[in-house]
Amino acid sequence: MLPFFPFLIVYFLVLxxxxxxxxxxxxxxxxxxxxxxxAVAALFNNTFDSGFGFYLILIxxxxxxxxxxxxxxxxxxxxxxxxxxxxxxxMAFVLMGFSYIVLMAFGLFSxxxxxx
Numbered sequence: 001m002l003p004f005f006p007f008l009i010v011y012f013l014v015l016x017x018x019x020x021x022x023x024x025x026x027x028x029x030x031x032x033x034x035x036x037x038x039a040v041a042a043l044f045n046n047t048f049d050s051g052f053g054f055y056l057i058l059i060x061x062x063x064x065x066x067x068x069x070x071x072x073x074x075x076x077x078x079x080x081x082x083x084x085x086x087x088x089x090x091m092a093f094v095l096m097g098f099s100y101i102v103l104m105a106f107g108l109f110s111x112x113x114x115x116x
Contacts, residue, residue: 003035003100029093036096043103047110057096064088 011028018024037057044053065088072079 003032003039006035007032026090029090033089033093033096036093036100040096040099040103043100043107047103047107057092061088061092064091 007028010031011024014027015021015024037054041053041057044056045051065084068084068087069079072084
């Protein structure tokens with residue numbers, strides 16, 4: 001439920017070994033995305049009393065892959081799979097980070113209201 005801890009651990013480990021802030025940041029983002037997906041799926045399931053959270057995220061990622069692949073085909077005539085997956089994965093980091101904050105705030109707020 002706390003995906004920012006892996007981010008900090010990976011960031012400082014990569015920074016220590018590689019001595020490059022940009023590489024450390026991007027690697028930490030890539031690793032943390034996995035934890036964010038799991039945390040957001042769990043928060044979604046708890047908040048909305050559902051079991052569909054992970055599948056919703058998976059569907060959204062697949063749609064994003066399809067849209068970006070289609071755009072690459074129209075613009076360049078071919079698909080660069082490595083770049084396509086990297087773009088979707090980094091977009092997932094941003095969207096899951098935002099979703100994590102929103103769902104966590106909503107969950108805390110609803111829990112406080114339920115106690116009153």
